[in-house]
Amino acid sequence: MKMQGVSVSFDGKEVISDVEMTLLAGEITCLMGPSGCGKTTTLKVASGLLRPVKGSIELLGKTVGPETDETDLIGIRRELGVVFQGGALFDSMSVGQNIAFPLRYCRGIEDPVSISEMVLDMLDHVELGDVREKYPSELSGGMRKRVAIARSLVHSPSLLLLDEPTTGLDPTTARHIDQLVVELCGKFGFSVLVVTHDITSALGIGDSLLLMHEGRITWRGSPDDWARTDHPVVKKFAEGMVSVGRTGGRKL
Numbered sequence: 113m114k115m116q117g118v119s120v121s122f123d124g125k126e127v128i129s130d131v132e133m134t135l136l137a138g139e140i141t142c143l144m145g146p147s148g149c150g151k152t153t154t155l156k157v158a159s160g161l162l163r164p165v166k167g168s169i170e171l172l173g174k175t176v177g178p179e180t181d182e183t184d185l186i187g188i189r190r191e192l193g194v195v196f197q198g199g200a201l202f203d204s205m206s207v208g209q210n211i212a213f214p215l216r217y218c219r220g221i222e223d224p225v226s227i228s229e230m231v232l233d234m235l236d237h238v239e240l241g242d243v244r245e246k247y248p249s250e251l252s253g254g255m256r257k258r259v260a261i262a263r264s265l266v267h268s269p270s271l272l273l274l275d276e277p278t279t280g281l282d283p284t285t286a287r288h289i290d291q292l293v294v295e296l297c298g299k300f301g302f303s304v305l306v307v308t309h310d311i312t313s314a315l316g317i318g319d320s321l322l323l324m325h326e327g328r329i330t331w332r333g334s335p336d337d338w339a340r341t342d343h344p345v346v347k348k349f350a351e352g353m354v355s356v357g358r359t360g361g362r363k364l
Contacts, residue, residue, distance in 0.1 A: 113158060113271055113303060117167035120153055128153050128327045130167070135271065135303040140293065142306045142314035145324035146352060151307040152197075152275055154324070158305055159273050160188040172270065190218040193264035193302070197276040200260065201248040207259050208244030211235070214267040234262040237299075238292060254285035258292065265296065272297075274306045278313045286310070290317050311353050323349060 118131040128150040135141050145151050156162040157169065160176065163185070168177040172191050174184065201210050211231045215221040221230075231244060238258040248256050257277060264272060277293065278286035294317050297304050308314055314321055315335045323331040323346060330345045338346065 113172075113305070114170040115154075115158070115167065116169075118154075118157060118164040118169060119166040120150075120157060120162055121165050126327060128157075128324075131157075131329055133305075133322065133329070135305055136319075137270070137303050138297065138301045139319040140297055140304040140306060140317050141320045141322065142308055142318035143322045143324060143329075144308055144311065144314050144349065146309060146349065149324045150327040151309075151324055155273055155275050155305065155307045158271075159192055159194050160185040190214075190267075191269060191271075193267075193269035193272040195257075195260045195264045195272075195274045195277060197279055201256060201263070203248055205247075206244060207235075207246050207248070207251070210248070210259060211244075211263045211266050214263060218267045230266055231262075234266045237265070237296065238262045252285075253281055254288060257281065257289055261289075261292065261296070265300070268300075270302050272302050272304045274304065274308075276308055276310075277306060278308065278310045283312075286313065287316070293317055309353070311350060325349075 113135040115131050115133040118128065119126055120128045131154055143151050143154060153162065157164055160171070163176065163178055163180055165178055168175050171188055174188060176185070176188065208231050211234055212227045215227050215230060221227055232242065235242065238261055240255065240258055243251070248259070251259065274293065277289055281289065290313050293304065306314070306317070315338065318335060321333055321335060321338055322329050325345050331341065331343050333341065
């Protein structure tokens with residue numbers, strides 16, 4: 113996936129401006145920044161939920177721009193894996209039905225035996241047992257997050273988009289989710305974009321780091337670059353996270 117000069121406006125106000133980003137297969141890119149800086153809007157553009165008003169995106173062999181038809185965007189969405197903040201599981205569906213949904217909707221699979229086998233295989237990949245008959249309300253926060261990841265990957269996408277995957281989790285569970293993302297990326301070789309304000313997570317899993325400030329990417333580099341930089345926006349963001357106990361980190 114490659115973004116070139118991407119801008120998005122709401123009610124005439126530009127919320128992200130001239131965003132440039134390249135995601136490589138088998139690598140994890142973490143987009144950081146404070147709340148309201150434009151991170152989630154950027155993820156929505158990457159997922160085909162929003163069209164840019166300027167610029168373009170090369171996504172799954174297609175180019176998305178201001179004039180892209182909604183029908184084309186729907187087709188692109190079906191080829192992606194997306195985990196929204198909170199997981200966005202269907203509360204009225206069992207775990208098995210949640211994970212099976214993309215198999216039917218995205219790939220048109222209807223055979224119940226094949227679906228059951230693929231759901232169980234995906235549950236194994238996210239380190240869960242056979243919880244197909246349970247409902248999201250019966251699971252812990254960490255388990256719900258893993259079910260959401262399983263649902264996003266069961267149809268074999270080449271790009272995984274994660275919106276604040278560690279928000280609301282205790283530190284131990286958050287690091288477990290981090291480790292799982294690293295292992296799945298290595299196993300399946302897809303590209304990953306993680307939107308987060310969790311510095312611990314980003315430094316632990318990211319191959320490439322991007323920092324967004326007021327709708328623009330103001331810094332980019334590796335975790336090692338982050339440790340050495342004296343960029344004022346990086347320092348301001350890191351200090352802000354210290355004040356809420358979110359700093360630190362180590363490579364997983």
